[in-house]
Amino acid sequence: MPRGAAGAALLAILTVSLGFAAGELLCACDVPHCNVSTCRGKVCFVSKSREGGSVTRRKGCFSQHLLESCRGPVMEHFGTKCCNASMCNAHLEIYLRGEEAPGPAAALPGLLLLTVVPLLGLLLLAALAALFGWKLVQHRRAGARGRAGEADLPLKASVAGDSTLEDLLGDDCTTGSGSGLPFLVQRTVARQIALAECVGKGRYGEVWRGVWHGESVAVKIFSSRDEQSWFRETEIYNTVLLRHDNILGFIASDMTSRNSSTQLWLITHYHEHGSLYDYLQRTALDGAGCLALASSIICGLVHLHVEIFGTQGKPAIAHRDLKSRNILVKSNRQCCIADLGLAVMHSQGSDYLDVGNNPRVGTKRYMAPEVLSEQIRTDCFESYKKTDIWAYGLVLWEIARRTVVNGIVEEYRPPFFDVVPSDPSFEDMRKVVCVDQQTPAVPNRLFSNAVLSALAKVMKECWYQSPSARLTALRIKKTLKKLSHSLEKPKQEC
Known part of the structure; x- marks a missing residue:
C-alpha cells in the first residue's frame, strides 16, 4: 500500500477522532491534524508511549471532556495527562514508570x-x-x-x-463520539496483540484470533487492494456510536508494520462460533433457535437504520452488504452484524448522504433487483435501506432451511444455489432476479409450523420487485417479537 495513501488515511482518522469545535480551549499540538502548532478542543493532553527502546511524546486536544480517560495510572509503556486551561499542556510533563523526574526544586534560582x-x-x-x-x-x-x-x-x-477489554470499553473511556477507545489508546492496544491463529480468509484479506492480555480478540487484516473498506469501517466506528448487542463490538483500528510491510488492522470482539454461514453448515436449529437468530439480526439492522438524535445520537446507516458471512454468532446464540466497509450514512438535519469512497460493490448473490438492473436511486438513502431488507429476506431463508420440522431438515445451501453457479456473475444474477424475477423456493414443510410459516411470509414480503413494497426493518422486528411471545419465550431485548 502506498505510504502516502496510508498517511492520508491516518490523518483523516485523527481529524475525526480529535475533531474541532468553536469556542474551545487553545492547546499546544504536535499530532498530525495540528494547525501549525496548536489545536482547539475541550481538553488539552500530553501522552507518552514506549515501544521497544524509543519513547514518543505527543501534545494535542480531545474534542470532548475526557479527564476521566487520564485518571488511570501511568504505566511503563503508556500514560496520558490532561488539563483544562488554554495552552496548559505546552509545558506539562509526564514520566513513565521507571523514568526519573528532574532534580528537586531547590536547584531552581531563588x-x-x-x-x-x-x-x-x-x-x-x-x-x-x-x-x-x-x-x-x-x-x-x-x-x-x-x-x-x-x-x-x-x-x-x-x-x-x-x-480488561470490558473496562477499556466502558462509557467513561470512550472518545465521546465513536464506539471504541480514544485514538492513542487504540494504537497502544493494537501493538500489544499477539496473533494466535487464522480463523478465516476472503477477498478482503484474513481474520485472525489474537490475544491481548489473556483475552481473545478478532483481528481483521485487510489486503492492500481493500484499503478503502478498512478506512470506511474505521471512519464509521470512530465517528458513530454503534454500541449494540447485535452489532459487532469494535475495539481499535491501526495501521501497523509487520514483516517489513504495512498492514491494516481492525480489532473487534471475538466470537468462537464464527459467521452465521459457518454456523449453519454444522448446526440444525429448532423453532426457538431459528427465531432467536432471525430476531437478533433484525434488531441489529433496526439499530443501523434508525437515526438517533441528541449528543449521544447517531446518523442512520444502511449496510449494503448484508449476508450470512457478514453476521457472527455469539456464545448466547444471538447474532451480531459485522463488516461496515460499504456502509452509507445519512442525517436528516443536514440531509447529507455520505456514501464513502469505496469502488467495491456488494455481494452479487444478495443484490436486490434495482441494484442488478442499475436503477437504484443512489441519491436517496431509503433506497439503500430497501436493499438491506432484500438481503435480510435471503438470510432468513438460509436460517429457515436449517430448521428441523417433523424431523426433516435440508442441508445448508446459499440463496439461488439451484439456478446460478457457485460464483455467479453480475449477469447471472441479473437474469435470474430481474428478467426471470425468481426468488428462492420456500420448502413446503415450513408451512406446517406456525412460527416458520410466519417467517416464510416475512421473507416473501422482503422480496418484492418494487422496493417501496418491501417491509421496513422496524415492522419485521415487531412481527418477530409477537412470534417470540407466541412461543412464551423471554422478551427479545434489542
Whole structure:
C-alpha cells in the first residue's frame, strides 16, 4: 500500500477522532491534524508511549471532556495527562514508570522560586477545592445509584495494560463520539496483540484470533487492494456510536508494520462460533433457535437504520452488504452484524448522504433487483435501506432451511444455489432476479409450523420487485417479537 495513501488515511482518522469545535480551549499540538502548532478542543493532553527502546511524546486536544480517560495510572509503556486551561499542556510533563523526574526544586534560582511557589500554593488550594467538589458530586452520585439498586462501580482506567477489554470499553473511556477507545489508546492496544491463529480468509484479506492480555480478540487484516473498506469501517466506528448487542463490538483500528510491510488492522470482539454461514453448515436449529437468530439480526439492522438524535445520537446507516458471512454468532446464540466497509450514512438535519469512497460493490448473490438492473436511486438513502431488507429476506431463508420440522431438515445451501453457479456473475444474477424475477423456493414443510410459516411470509414480503413494497426493518422486528411471545419465550431485548 502506498505510504502516502496510508498517511492520508491516518490523518483523516485523527481529524475525526480529535475533531474541532468553536469556542474551545487553545492547546499546544504536535499530532498530525495540528494547525501549525496548536489545536482547539475541550481538553488539552500530553501522552507518552514506549515501544521497544524509543519513547514518543505527543501534545494535542480531545474534542470532548475526557479527564476521566487520564485518571488511570501511568504505566511503563503508556500514560496520558490532561488539563483544562488554554495552552496548559505546552509545558506539562509526564514520566513513565521507571523514568526519573528532574532534580528537586531547590536547584531552581531563588528568584524563580519566589515567583513559582506562591503560584503553586494558589493552584494547590484551587485543586484541593476542585477535588473536594468532585468527591462530593461522586458521593452524591454513588448514593443515587445505591438508592436505585445499582452497584457502585470503581473508576475505570483507560490505560492499555491496566484493564480488561470490558473496562477499556466502558462509557467513561470512550472518545465521546465513536464506539471504541480514544485514538492513542487504540494504537497502544493494537501493538500489544499477539496473533494466535487464522480463523478465516476472503477477498478482503484474513481474520485472525489474537490475544491481548489473556483475552481473545478478532483481528481483521485487510489486503492492500481493500484499503478503502478498512478506512470506511474505521471512519464509521470512530465517528458513530454503534454500541449494540447485535452489532459487532469494535475495539481499535491501526495501521501497523509487520514483516517489513504495512498492514491494516481492525480489532473487534471475538466470537468462537464464527459467521452465521459457518454456523449453519454444522448446526440444525429448532423453532426457538431459528427465531432467536432471525430476531437478533433484525434488531441489529433496526439499530443501523434508525437515526438517533441528541449528543449521544447517531446518523442512520444502511449496510449494503448484508449476508450470512457478514453476521457472527455469539456464545448466547444471538447474532451480531459485522463488516461496515460499504456502509452509507445519512442525517436528516443536514440531509447529507455520505456514501464513502469505496469502488467495491456488494455481494452479487444478495443484490436486490434495482441494484442488478442499475436503477437504484443512489441519491436517496431509503433506497439503500430497501436493499438491506432484500438481503435480510435471503438470510432468513438460509436460517429457515436449517430448521428441523417433523424431523426433516435440508442441508445448508446459499440463496439461488439451484439456478446460478457457485460464483455467479453480475449477469447471472441479473437474469435470474430481474428478467426471470425468481426468488428462492420456500420448502413446503415450513408451512406446517406456525412460527416458520410466519417467517416464510416475512421473507416473501422482503422480496418484492418494487422496493417501496418491501417491509421496513422496524415492522419485521415487531412481527418477530409477537412470534417470540407466541412461543412464551423471554422478551427479545434489542
